[in-house]
Amino acid sequence: MEDPSGWNLIESDPSVFEQLLVDVGVEGLQVDELYSLDEETFDQLKPVKAFIFLFRWVGKEQDGYKAGIEVDPQDCGIFFANQVVNNACGTMAALNAVMNIPEVDSEYQGESIKIGPELQRMKEFSMGMDSVNLGHLISSNPLIREIHNSFSRSTPFTFDPSSNPDADPSDAYHFVTYAPFNGLVYELDGLREKPLMHAAALDDWTIPARQIVQHRINTYPEGQIHFSLLAISDSRKPLLKRHLKDPTLSTSEKEDLSWRLKSEEHKTIQATQDNALRRNNLIPAVLGLLKALGESGVVDTLRESSRKDRKVKKMRSGDE
The missing domain is CATH 1.20.5 (Single alpha-helices involved in coiled-coils or other helix-helix interfaces)
Known part of the structure:
Protein backbone atom coordinates (compact mmCIF):
# COMPACT_ATOMS: atom_id res chain seq x y z
CA MET A 1 0.00 0.00 0.00
CA GLU A 2 1.62 3.24 -1.12
CA ASP A 3 1.78 6.18 1.29
CA PRO A 4 2.55 9.87 0.64
CA SER A 5 5.46 9.56 3.09
CA GLY A 6 7.22 7.15 0.73
CA TRP A 7 7.15 4.38 3.35
CA ASN A 8 4.61 1.58 2.96
CA LEU A 9 3.07 -0.75 5.53
CA ILE A 10 4.87 -4.03 6.21
CA GLU A 11 3.77 -7.14 8.09
CA SER A 12 4.80 -8.05 11.63
CA ASP A 13 6.21 -11.35 10.42
CA PRO A 14 9.56 -12.64 11.75
CA SER A 15 10.69 -13.65 8.25
CA VAL A 16 10.13 -10.07 7.06
CA PHE A 17 12.20 -8.57 9.87
CA GLU A 18 14.97 -11.14 9.57
CA GLN A 19 15.34 -10.69 5.81
CA LEU A 20 15.11 -6.92 6.19
CA LEU A 21 18.10 -7.01 8.56
CA VAL A 22 20.01 -9.34 6.22
CA ASP A 23 19.36 -7.06 3.25
CA VAL A 24 20.60 -4.03 5.20
CA GLY A 25 23.81 -5.95 5.90
CA VAL A 26 23.32 -7.43 9.38
CA GLU A 27 24.98 -10.80 10.00
CA GLY A 28 24.62 -13.45 12.69
CA LEU A 29 21.10 -12.72 13.95
CA GLN A 30 17.69 -14.27 13.46
CA VAL A 31 14.14 -13.26 14.36
CA ASP A 32 11.47 -15.51 15.87
CA GLU A 33 7.88 -14.91 16.89
CA LEU A 34 7.04 -15.76 20.50
CA TYR A 35 3.69 -17.19 21.54
CA SER A 36 4.40 -17.36 25.25
CA LEU A 37 6.39 -15.45 27.86
CA ASP A 38 7.27 -18.56 29.89
CA GLU A 39 10.81 -19.61 30.76
CA GLU A 40 10.75 -22.76 28.61
CA THR A 41 10.10 -20.71 25.47
CA PHE A 42 13.05 -18.43 26.15
CA ASP A 43 15.41 -21.27 27.03
CA GLN A 44 15.19 -22.41 23.41
CA LEU A 45 16.21 -18.99 22.08
CA LYS A 46 18.97 -17.88 24.44
CA PRO A 47 20.84 -15.65 24.17
CA VAL A 48 18.05 -13.21 23.22
CA LYS A 49 19.44 -9.83 22.17
CA ALA A 50 16.24 -7.73 21.90
CA PHE A 51 12.44 -7.79 21.67
CA ILE A 52 10.23 -6.07 19.11
CA PHE A 53 6.71 -5.71 20.47
CA LEU A 54 3.69 -4.94 18.28
CA PHE A 55 0.54 -3.60 19.92
CA ARG A 56 -2.61 -1.67 19.07
CA TRP A 57 -1.90 2.04 19.29
CA VAL A 58 -4.57 3.96 21.23
CA GLY A 59 -2.77 7.28 21.62
CA LYS A 60 -0.79 8.60 24.57
CA GLU A 61 -3.81 10.22 26.19
CA GLN A 62 -5.64 6.85 26.29
CA ASP A 63 -2.68 4.61 26.96
CA GLY A 64 -2.97 3.18 30.47
CA TYR A 65 0.62 2.03 30.34
CA LYS A 66 2.93 4.10 32.55
CA ALA A 67 6.36 2.78 33.43
CA GLY A 68 10.04 3.57 33.21
CA ILE A 69 12.12 6.73 33.51
CA GLU A 70 12.84 8.97 30.54
CA VAL A 71 16.56 9.35 29.84
CA ASP A 72 18.62 11.36 27.40
CA PRO A 73 20.01 8.92 24.81
CA GLN A 74 23.16 10.97 24.38
CA ASP A 75 23.85 10.93 28.12
CA CYS A 76 23.57 7.14 28.37
CA GLY A 77 25.09 6.43 24.94
CA ILE A 78 22.22 4.37 23.57
CA PHE A 79 21.27 4.53 19.89
CA PHE A 80 17.74 5.91 19.63
CA ALA A 81 15.93 7.25 16.56
CA ASN A 82 12.50 8.85 16.50
CA GLN A 83 9.90 7.81 13.95
CA VAL A 84 9.38 10.89 11.78
CA VAL A 85 7.35 9.41 8.89
CA ASN A 86 4.29 7.17 8.71
CA ASN A 87 4.62 3.38 8.40
CA ALA A 88 8.33 3.28 9.30
CA CYS A 89 7.89 2.06 12.89
CA GLY A 90 8.73 -1.59 12.11
CA THR A 91 12.06 -0.80 10.48
CA MET A 92 12.78 1.89 13.07
CA ALA A 93 12.19 -0.63 15.88
CA ALA A 94 14.46 -3.17 14.18
CA LEU A 95 17.26 -0.62 13.74
CA ASN A 96 16.88 0.70 17.29
CA ALA A 97 17.42 -2.92 18.34
CA VAL A 98 20.37 -4.03 16.20
CA MET A 99 22.30 -0.77 16.52
CA ASN A 100 22.53 -1.46 20.27
CA ILE A 101 23.57 -5.11 19.94
CA PRO A 102 27.34 -5.50 20.47
CA GLU A 103 29.21 -6.85 17.47
CA VAL A 104 30.96 -10.19 18.01
CA ASP A 105 33.96 -11.64 16.20
CA SER A 106 33.83 -15.42 16.23
CA GLU A 107 36.40 -17.91 15.00
CA TYR A 108 33.52 -20.10 13.85
CA GLN A 109 31.89 -19.59 10.46
CA GLY A 110 28.52 -17.83 10.57
CA GLU A 111 28.66 -17.09 14.31
CA SER A 112 29.98 -13.51 14.17
CA ILE A 113 27.53 -10.64 14.71
CA LYS A 114 28.01 -7.65 12.41
CA ILE A 115 25.77 -4.70 11.56
CA GLY A 116 27.34 -4.35 8.11
CA PRO A 117 28.98 -1.43 6.28
CA GLU A 118 25.78 0.59 5.60
CA LEU A 119 24.70 0.72 9.23
CA GLN A 120 28.28 1.14 10.40
CA ARG A 121 28.67 4.27 8.25
CA MET A 122 25.34 5.57 9.57
CA LYS A 123 26.37 4.89 13.16
CA GLU A 124 29.64 6.77 12.76
CA PHE A 125 28.05 9.67 10.86
CA SER A 126 25.27 10.10 13.44
CA MET A 127 27.53 10.39 16.49
CA GLY A 128 26.18 13.25 18.62
CA MET A 129 23.01 13.57 16.54
CA ASP A 130 19.71 13.98 18.42
CA SER A 131 16.94 11.38 18.05
CA VAL A 132 14.76 13.49 15.72
CA ASN A 133 17.56 14.18 13.25
CA LEU A 134 18.63 10.56 13.52
CA GLY A 135 15.07 9.58 12.55
CA HIS A 136 15.28 11.88 9.53
CA LEU A 137 18.66 10.40 8.61
CA ILE A 138 17.23 6.88 8.55
CA SER A 139 13.98 7.90 6.83
CA SER A 140 15.86 9.65 4.04
CA ASN A 141 18.19 6.70 3.41
CA PRO A 142 17.12 5.38 -0.03
CA LEU A 143 18.55 1.89 0.51
CA ILE A 144 16.77 1.33 3.82
CA ARG A 145 13.49 2.75 2.45
CA GLU A 146 13.73 0.57 -0.67
CA ILE A 147 14.38 -2.57 1.37
CA HIS A 148 11.52 -1.71 3.74
CA ASN A 149 9.07 -1.11 0.87
CA SER A 150 10.05 -4.34 -0.87
CA PHE A 151 8.09 -6.19 1.84
CA SER A 152 4.87 -4.16 1.51
CA ARG A 153 1.71 -5.74 0.16
CA SER A 154 0.97 -5.17 -3.52
CA THR A 155 -2.24 -3.28 -4.36
CA PRO A 156 -3.67 -1.92 -7.61
CA PHE A 157 -4.91 1.19 -5.79
CA THR A 158 -3.27 4.10 -4.00
CA PHE A 159 -4.96 5.21 -0.79
CA ASP A 160 -4.68 8.72 0.58
CA PRO A 161 -5.00 8.58 4.41
CA SER A 162 -6.19 12.21 4.46
CA SER A 163 -9.26 11.20 2.46
CA ASN A 164 -10.58 9.30 5.49
CA PRO A 165 -9.90 11.45 8.58
CA ASP A 166 -12.58 9.58 10.55
CA ALA A 167 -10.85 6.20 10.19
CA ASP A 168 -11.01 4.06 13.33
CA PRO A 169 -7.80 4.68 15.32
CA SER A 170 -8.05 1.16 16.73
CA ASP A 171 -6.80 -0.05 13.37
CA ALA A 172 -3.40 1.55 14.05
CA TYR A 173 -0.56 -0.62 15.31
CA HIS A 174 2.88 0.27 16.56
CA PHE A 175 6.26 -1.40 17.19
CA VAL A 176 8.57 -0.72 20.12
CA THR A 177 11.90 -2.26 21.08
CA TYR A 178 13.06 -3.64 24.42
CA ALA A 179 16.79 -4.21 24.74
CA PRO A 180 19.60 -4.37 27.31
CA PHE A 181 22.29 -1.71 27.24
CA ASN A 182 25.14 -1.23 29.73
CA GLY A 183 23.42 -3.40 32.34
CA LEU A 184 19.98 -1.79 32.09
CA VAL A 185 16.75 -2.64 30.24
CA TYR A 186 15.46 0.07 27.92
CA GLU A 187 12.26 0.65 26.00
CA LEU A 188 12.87 2.32 22.63
CA ASP A 189 9.66 3.76 21.25
CA GLY A 190 10.16 5.93 18.17
CA LEU A 191 7.01 7.93 18.97
CA ARG A 192 8.34 8.97 22.37
CA GLU A 193 10.75 11.84 22.73
CA LYS A 194 13.26 9.79 24.74
CA PRO A 195 14.00 6.17 25.67
CA LEU A 196 12.55 4.72 28.86
CA MET A 197 14.91 3.11 31.36
CA HIS A 198 13.16 0.29 33.20
CA ALA A 199 15.31 -1.98 35.34
CA ALA A 200 18.69 -3.57 35.91
CA ALA A 201 19.43 -6.32 33.38
CA LEU A 202 21.13 -8.59 35.97
CA ASP A 203 21.94 -12.13 34.76
CA ASP A 204 18.93 -12.43 32.45
CA TRP A 205 17.60 -9.15 31.09
CA THR A 206 14.57 -10.91 29.54
CA ILE A 207 13.04 -11.54 32.99
CA PRO A 208 12.28 -7.86 33.74
CA ALA A 209 11.60 -7.24 30.03
CA ARG A 210 8.95 -9.97 29.97
CA GLN A 211 7.35 -8.48 33.06
CA ILE A 212 7.22 -5.09 31.35
CA VAL A 213 5.62 -6.59 28.23
CA GLN A 214 3.08 -8.47 30.35
CA HIS A 215 2.28 -5.28 32.26
CA ARG A 216 1.66 -3.50 28.97
CA ILE A 217 -0.61 -6.31 27.75
CA ASN A 218 -2.55 -6.14 31.03
CA THR A 219 -3.49 -2.51 30.36
CA TYR A 220 -5.74 -3.67 27.51
CA PRO A 221 -9.21 -5.22 27.95
CA GLU A 222 -9.26 -8.93 28.73
CA GLY A 223 -9.37 -11.03 25.58
CA GLN A 224 -7.45 -8.47 23.50
CA ILE A 225 -5.20 -10.51 21.19
CA HIS A 226 -3.79 -7.85 18.91
CA PHE A 227 -0.20 -8.32 20.04
CA SER A 228 2.93 -9.79 18.53
CA LEU A 229 6.30 -10.31 20.18
CA LEU A 230 9.44 -10.92 18.12
CA ALA A 231 12.77 -11.99 19.59
CA ILE A 232 16.12 -11.15 18.01
CA SER A 233 18.74 -13.76 18.90
CA ASP A 234 21.91 -15.40 17.63
CA SER A 235 21.54 -17.36 14.40
CA ARG A 236 21.07 -20.96 15.49
CA LYS A 237 21.93 -22.92 12.32
CA PRO A 238 25.71 -22.28 12.39
CA LEU A 239 25.86 -23.18 16.09
CA LEU A 240 23.83 -26.37 15.62
CA LYS A 241 26.01 -27.45 12.68
CA ARG A 242 29.15 -26.96 14.76
CA HIS A 243 27.76 -28.86 17.74
CA LEU A 244 26.76 -31.77 15.51
CA LYS A 245 30.44 -32.28 14.64
CA ASP A 246 31.27 -33.00 18.28
CA PRO A 247 32.48 -36.65 18.38
CA THR A 248 31.56 -37.02 22.06
CA LEU A 249 27.81 -36.61 21.44
CA SER A 250 25.52 -39.46 22.38
CA THR A 251 23.05 -40.86 19.85
CA SER A 252 20.11 -39.11 21.53
CA GLU A 253 21.98 -35.79 21.59
CA LYS A 254 22.77 -36.09 17.88
CA GLU A 255 19.14 -36.89 17.10
CA ASP A 256 17.96 -33.88 19.10
CA LEU A 257 20.44 -31.52 17.40
CA SER A 258 19.61 -32.94 13.96
CA TRP A 259 15.89 -32.44 14.55
CA ARG A 260 16.46 -28.84 15.68
CA LEU A 261 18.66 -28.14 12.65
CA LYS A 262 16.09 -29.58 10.25
CA SER A 263 13.42 -27.47 11.92
CA GLU A 264 15.52 -24.32 11.42
CA GLU A 265 16.25 -25.22 7.79
CA HIS A 266 12.55 -25.80 7.14
CA LYS A 267 11.76 -22.37 8.62
CA THR A 268 14.36 -20.80 6.34
CA ILE A 269 12.88 -22.46 3.24
CA GLN A 270 9.35 -21.39 4.20
CA ALA A 271 10.49 -17.85 4.96
CA THR A 272 12.27 -17.60 1.60
CA GLN A 273 9.12 -18.70 -0.22
CA ASP A 274 6.89 -16.32 1.75
CA ASN A 275 9.17 -13.35 1.17
CA ALA A 276 9.45 -14.15 -2.53
CA LEU A 277 5.66 -13.95 -2.79
CA ARG A 278 5.60 -10.69 -0.87
CA ARG A 279 8.23 -9.15 -3.12
CA ASN A 280 6.75 -10.26 -6.43
CA ASN A 281 3.85 -8.08 -7.51
CA LEU A 282 1.43 -10.53 -9.11
CA ILE A 283 -1.34 -7.96 -9.61
Whole structure:
Protein backbone atom coordinates (compact mmCIF):
# COMPACT_ATOMS: atom_id res chain seq x y z
CA MET A 1 0.00 0.00 0.00
CA GLU A 2 1.62 3.24 -1.12
CA ASP A 3 1.78 6.18 1.29
CA PRO A 4 2.55 9.87 0.64
CA SER A 5 5.46 9.56 3.09
CA GLY A 6 7.22 7.15 0.73
CA TRP A 7 7.15 4.38 3.35
CA ASN A 8 4.61 1.58 2.96
CA LEU A 9 3.07 -0.75 5.53
CA ILE A 10 4.87 -4.03 6.21
CA GLU A 11 3.77 -7.14 8.09
CA SER A 12 4.80 -8.05 11.63
CA ASP A 13 6.21 -11.35 10.42
CA PRO A 14 9.56 -12.64 11.75
CA SER A 15 10.69 -13.65 8.25
CA VAL A 16 10.13 -10.07 7.06
CA PHE A 17 12.20 -8.57 9.87
CA GLU A 18 14.97 -11.14 9.57
CA GLN A 19 15.34 -10.69 5.81
CA LEU A 20 15.11 -6.92 6.19
CA LEU A 21 18.10 -7.01 8.56
CA VAL A 22 20.01 -9.34 6.22
CA ASP A 23 19.36 -7.06 3.25
CA VAL A 24 20.60 -4.03 5.20
CA GLY A 25 23.81 -5.95 5.90
CA VAL A 26 23.32 -7.43 9.38
CA GLU A 27 24.98 -10.80 10.00
CA GLY A 28 24.62 -13.45 12.69
CA LEU A 29 21.10 -12.72 13.95
CA GLN A 30 17.69 -14.27 13.46
CA VAL A 31 14.14 -13.26 14.36
CA ASP A 32 11.47 -15.51 15.87
CA GLU A 33 7.88 -14.91 16.89
CA LEU A 34 7.04 -15.76 20.50
CA TYR A 35 3.69 -17.19 21.54
CA SER A 36 4.40 -17.36 25.25
CA LEU A 37 6.39 -15.45 27.86
CA ASP A 38 7.27 -18.56 29.89
CA GLU A 39 10.81 -19.61 30.76
CA GLU A 40 10.75 -22.76 28.61
CA THR A 41 10.10 -20.71 25.47
CA PHE A 42 13.05 -18.43 26.15
CA ASP A 43 15.41 -21.27 27.03
CA GLN A 44 15.19 -22.41 23.41
CA LEU A 45 16.21 -18.99 22.08
CA LYS A 46 18.97 -17.88 24.44
CA PRO A 47 20.84 -15.65 24.17
CA VAL A 48 18.05 -13.21 23.22
CA LYS A 49 19.44 -9.83 22.17
CA ALA A 50 16.24 -7.73 21.90
CA PHE A 51 12.44 -7.79 21.67
CA ILE A 52 10.23 -6.07 19.11
CA PHE A 53 6.71 -5.71 20.47
CA LEU A 54 3.69 -4.94 18.28
CA PHE A 55 0.54 -3.60 19.92
CA ARG A 56 -2.61 -1.67 19.07
CA TRP A 57 -1.90 2.04 19.29
CA VAL A 58 -4.57 3.96 21.23
CA GLY A 59 -2.77 7.28 21.62
CA LYS A 60 -0.79 8.60 24.57
CA GLU A 61 -3.81 10.22 26.19
CA GLN A 62 -5.64 6.85 26.29
CA ASP A 63 -2.68 4.61 26.96
CA GLY A 64 -2.97 3.18 30.47
CA TYR A 65 0.62 2.03 30.34
CA LYS A 66 2.93 4.10 32.55
CA ALA A 67 6.36 2.78 33.43
CA GLY A 68 10.04 3.57 33.21
CA ILE A 69 12.12 6.73 33.51
CA GLU A 70 12.84 8.97 30.54
CA VAL A 71 16.56 9.35 29.84
CA ASP A 72 18.62 11.36 27.40
CA PRO A 73 20.01 8.92 24.81
CA GLN A 74 23.16 10.97 24.38
CA ASP A 75 23.85 10.93 28.12
CA CYS A 76 23.57 7.14 28.37
CA GLY A 77 25.09 6.43 24.94
CA ILE A 78 22.22 4.37 23.57
CA PHE A 79 21.27 4.53 19.89
CA PHE A 80 17.74 5.91 19.63
CA ALA A 81 15.93 7.25 16.56
CA ASN A 82 12.50 8.85 16.50
CA GLN A 83 9.90 7.81 13.95
CA VAL A 84 9.38 10.89 11.78
CA VAL A 85 7.35 9.41 8.89
CA ASN A 86 4.29 7.17 8.71
CA ASN A 87 4.62 3.38 8.40
CA ALA A 88 8.33 3.28 9.30
CA CYS A 89 7.89 2.06 12.89
CA GLY A 90 8.73 -1.59 12.11
CA THR A 91 12.06 -0.80 10.48
CA MET A 92 12.78 1.89 13.07
CA ALA A 93 12.19 -0.63 15.88
CA ALA A 94 14.46 -3.17 14.18
CA LEU A 95 17.26 -0.62 13.74
CA ASN A 96 16.88 0.70 17.29
CA ALA A 97 17.42 -2.92 18.34
CA VAL A 98 20.37 -4.03 16.20
CA MET A 99 22.30 -0.77 16.52
CA ASN A 100 22.53 -1.46 20.27
CA ILE A 101 23.57 -5.11 19.94
CA PRO A 102 27.34 -5.50 20.47
CA GLU A 103 29.21 -6.85 17.47
CA VAL A 104 30.96 -10.19 18.01
CA ASP A 105 33.96 -11.64 16.20
CA SER A 106 33.83 -15.42 16.23
CA GLU A 107 36.40 -17.91 15.00
CA TYR A 108 33.52 -20.10 13.85
CA GLN A 109 31.89 -19.59 10.46
CA GLY A 110 28.52 -17.83 10.57
CA GLU A 111 28.66 -17.09 14.31
CA SER A 112 29.98 -13.51 14.17
CA ILE A 113 27.53 -10.64 14.71
CA LYS A 114 28.01 -7.65 12.41
CA ILE A 115 25.77 -4.70 11.56
CA GLY A 116 27.34 -4.35 8.11
CA PRO A 117 28.98 -1.43 6.28
CA GLU A 118 25.78 0.59 5.60
CA LEU A 119 24.70 0.72 9.23
CA GLN A 120 28.28 1.14 10.40
CA ARG A 121 28.67 4.27 8.25
CA MET A 122 25.34 5.57 9.57
CA LYS A 123 26.37 4.89 13.16
CA GLU A 124 29.64 6.77 12.76
CA PHE A 125 28.05 9.67 10.86
CA SER A 126 25.27 10.10 13.44
CA MET A 127 27.53 10.39 16.49
CA GLY A 128 26.18 13.25 18.62
CA MET A 129 23.01 13.57 16.54
CA ASP A 130 19.71 13.98 18.42
CA SER A 131 16.94 11.38 18.05
CA VAL A 132 14.76 13.49 15.72
CA ASN A 133 17.56 14.18 13.25
CA LEU A 134 18.63 10.56 13.52
CA GLY A 135 15.07 9.58 12.55
CA HIS A 136 15.28 11.88 9.53
CA LEU A 137 18.66 10.40 8.61
CA ILE A 138 17.23 6.88 8.55
CA SER A 139 13.98 7.90 6.83
CA SER A 140 15.86 9.65 4.04
CA ASN A 141 18.19 6.70 3.41
CA PRO A 142 17.12 5.38 -0.03
CA LEU A 143 18.55 1.89 0.51
CA ILE A 144 16.77 1.33 3.82
CA ARG A 145 13.49 2.75 2.45
CA GLU A 146 13.73 0.57 -0.67
CA ILE A 147 14.38 -2.57 1.37
CA HIS A 148 11.52 -1.71 3.74
CA ASN A 149 9.07 -1.11 0.87
CA SER A 150 10.05 -4.34 -0.87
CA PHE A 151 8.09 -6.19 1.84
CA SER A 152 4.87 -4.16 1.51
CA ARG A 153 1.71 -5.74 0.16
CA SER A 154 0.97 -5.17 -3.52
CA THR A 155 -2.24 -3.28 -4.36
CA PRO A 156 -3.67 -1.92 -7.61
CA PHE A 157 -4.91 1.19 -5.79
CA THR A 158 -3.27 4.10 -4.00
CA PHE A 159 -4.96 5.21 -0.79
CA ASP A 160 -4.68 8.72 0.58
CA PRO A 161 -5.00 8.58 4.41
CA SER A 162 -6.19 12.21 4.46
CA SER A 163 -9.26 11.20 2.46
CA ASN A 164 -10.58 9.30 5.49
CA PRO A 165 -9.90 11.45 8.58
CA ASP A 166 -12.58 9.58 10.55
CA ALA A 167 -10.85 6.20 10.19
CA ASP A 168 -11.01 4.06 13.33
CA PRO A 169 -7.80 4.68 15.32
CA SER A 170 -8.05 1.16 16.73
CA ASP A 171 -6.80 -0.05 13.37
CA ALA A 172 -3.40 1.55 14.05
CA TYR A 173 -0.56 -0.62 15.31
CA HIS A 174 2.88 0.27 16.56
CA PHE A 175 6.26 -1.40 17.19
CA VAL A 176 8.57 -0.72 20.12
CA THR A 177 11.90 -2.26 21.08
CA TYR A 178 13.06 -3.64 24.42
CA ALA A 179 16.79 -4.21 24.74
CA PRO A 180 19.60 -4.37 27.31
CA PHE A 181 22.29 -1.71 27.24
CA ASN A 182 25.14 -1.23 29.73
CA GLY A 183 23.42 -3.40 32.34
CA LEU A 184 19.98 -1.79 32.09
CA VAL A 185 16.75 -2.64 30.24
CA TYR A 186 15.46 0.07 27.92
CA GLU A 187 12.26 0.65 26.00
CA LEU A 188 12.87 2.32 22.63
CA ASP A 189 9.66 3.76 21.25
CA GLY A 190 10.16 5.93 18.17
CA LEU A 191 7.01 7.93 18.97
CA ARG A 192 8.34 8.97 22.37
CA GLU A 193 10.75 11.84 22.73
CA LYS A 194 13.26 9.79 24.74
CA PRO A 195 14.00 6.17 25.67
CA LEU A 196 12.55 4.72 28.86
CA MET A 197 14.91 3.11 31.36
CA HIS A 198 13.16 0.29 33.20
CA ALA A 199 15.31 -1.98 35.34
CA ALA A 200 18.69 -3.57 35.91
CA ALA A 201 19.43 -6.32 33.38
CA LEU A 202 21.13 -8.59 35.97
CA ASP A 203 21.94 -12.13 34.76
CA ASP A 204 18.93 -12.43 32.45
CA TRP A 205 17.60 -9.15 31.09
CA THR A 206 14.57 -10.91 29.54
CA ILE A 207 13.04 -11.54 32.99
CA PRO A 208 12.28 -7.86 33.74
CA ALA A 209 11.60 -7.24 30.03
CA ARG A 210 8.95 -9.97 29.97
CA GLN A 211 7.35 -8.48 33.06
CA ILE A 212 7.22 -5.09 31.35
CA VAL A 213 5.62 -6.59 28.23
CA GLN A 214 3.08 -8.47 30.35
CA HIS A 215 2.28 -5.28 32.26
CA ARG A 216 1.66 -3.50 28.97
CA ILE A 217 -0.61 -6.31 27.75
CA ASN A 218 -2.55 -6.14 31.03
CA THR A 219 -3.49 -2.51 30.36
CA TYR A 220 -5.74 -3.67 27.51
CA PRO A 221 -9.21 -5.22 27.95
CA GLU A 222 -9.26 -8.93 28.73
CA GLY A 223 -9.37 -11.03 25.58
CA GLN A 224 -7.45 -8.47 23.50
CA ILE A 225 -5.20 -10.51 21.19
CA HIS A 226 -3.79 -7.85 18.91
CA PHE A 227 -0.20 -8.32 20.04
CA SER A 228 2.93 -9.79 18.53
CA LEU A 229 6.30 -10.31 20.18
CA LEU A 230 9.44 -10.92 18.12
CA ALA A 231 12.77 -11.99 19.59
CA ILE A 232 16.12 -11.15 18.01
CA SER A 233 18.74 -13.76 18.90
CA ASP A 234 21.91 -15.40 17.63
CA SER A 235 21.54 -17.36 14.40
CA ARG A 236 21.07 -20.96 15.49
CA LYS A 237 21.93 -22.92 12.32
CA PRO A 238 25.71 -22.28 12.39
CA LEU A 239 25.86 -23.18 16.09
CA LEU A 240 23.83 -26.37 15.62
CA LYS A 241 26.01 -27.45 12.68
CA ARG A 242 29.15 -26.96 14.76
CA HIS A 243 27.76 -28.86 17.74
CA LEU A 244 26.76 -31.77 15.51
CA LYS A 245 30.44 -32.28 14.64
CA ASP A 246 31.27 -33.00 18.28
CA PRO A 247 32.48 -36.65 18.38
CA THR A 248 31.56 -37.02 22.06
CA LEU A 249 27.81 -36.61 21.44
CA SER A 250 25.52 -39.46 22.38
CA THR A 251 23.05 -40.86 19.85
CA SER A 252 20.11 -39.11 21.53
CA GLU A 253 21.98 -35.79 21.59
CA LYS A 254 22.77 -36.09 17.88
CA GLU A 255 19.14 -36.89 17.10
CA ASP A 256 17.96 -33.88 19.10
CA LEU A 257 20.44 -31.52 17.40
CA SER A 258 19.61 -32.94 13.96
CA TRP A 259 15.89 -32.44 14.55
CA ARG A 260 16.46 -28.84 15.68
CA LEU A 261 18.66 -28.14 12.65
CA LYS A 262 16.09 -29.58 10.25
CA SER A 263 13.42 -27.47 11.92
CA GLU A 264 15.52 -24.32 11.42
CA GLU A 265 16.25 -25.22 7.79
CA HIS A 266 12.55 -25.80 7.14
CA LYS A 267 11.76 -22.37 8.62
CA THR A 268 14.36 -20.80 6.34
CA ILE A 269 12.88 -22.46 3.24
CA GLN A 270 9.35 -21.39 4.20
CA ALA A 271 10.49 -17.85 4.96
CA THR A 272 12.27 -17.60 1.60
CA GLN A 273 9.12 -18.70 -0.22
CA ASP A 274 6.89 -16.32 1.75
CA ASN A 275 9.17 -13.35 1.17
CA ALA A 276 9.45 -14.15 -2.53
CA LEU A 277 5.66 -13.95 -2.79
CA ARG A 278 5.60 -10.69 -0.87
CA ARG A 279 8.23 -9.15 -3.12
CA ASN A 280 6.75 -10.26 -6.43
CA ASN A 281 3.85 -8.08 -7.51
CA LEU A 282 1.43 -10.53 -9.11
CA ILE A 283 -1.34 -7.96 -9.61
CA PRO A 284 -0.27 -6.90 -13.14
CA ALA A 285 -0.21 -10.56 -14.20
CA VAL A 286 -3.68 -11.19 -12.73
CA LEU A 287 -5.11 -8.07 -14.33
CA GLY A 288 -3.48 -9.02 -17.64
CA LEU A 289 -4.98 -12.50 -17.45
CA LEU A 290 -8.46 -11.11 -16.75
CA LYS A 291 -8.12 -8.69 -19.65
CA ALA A 292 -7.02 -11.49 -22.00
CA LEU A 293 -9.92 -13.67 -20.88
CA GLY A 294 -12.34 -10.82 -21.54
CA GLU A 295 -10.94 -10.12 -25.00
CA SER A 296 -10.98 -13.79 -25.97
CA GLY A 297 -14.67 -14.17 -25.15
CA VAL A 298 -14.02 -16.87 -22.53
CA VAL A 299 -15.65 -14.77 -19.79
CA ASP A 300 -18.82 -14.32 -21.88
CA THR A 301 -18.93 -18.06 -22.55
CA LEU A 302 -18.55 -18.87 -18.86
CA ARG A 303 -21.20 -16.32 -17.93
CA GLU A 304 -23.66 -17.78 -20.44
CA SER A 305 -22.90 -21.31 -19.28
CA SER A 306 -23.49 -20.27 -15.66
CA ARG A 307 -26.79 -18.61 -16.62
CA LYS A 308 -27.99 -21.80 -18.34
CA ASP A 309 -26.98 -23.93 -15.34
CA ARG A 310 -29.00 -21.70 -13.01
CA LYS A 311 -32.00 -21.89 -15.35
CA VAL A 312 -31.84 -25.71 -15.47
CA LYS A 313 -31.56 -25.93 -11.67
CA LYS A 314 -34.52 -23.60 -11.28
CA MET A 315 -36.63 -25.72 -13.67
CA ARG A 316 -35.71 -28.92 -11.84
CA SER A 317 -36.56 -27.31 -8.53
CA GLY A 318 -39.96 -26.34 -9.92
CA ASP A 319 -40.62 -29.89 -11.13
CA GLU A 320 -40.01 -31.21 -7.65
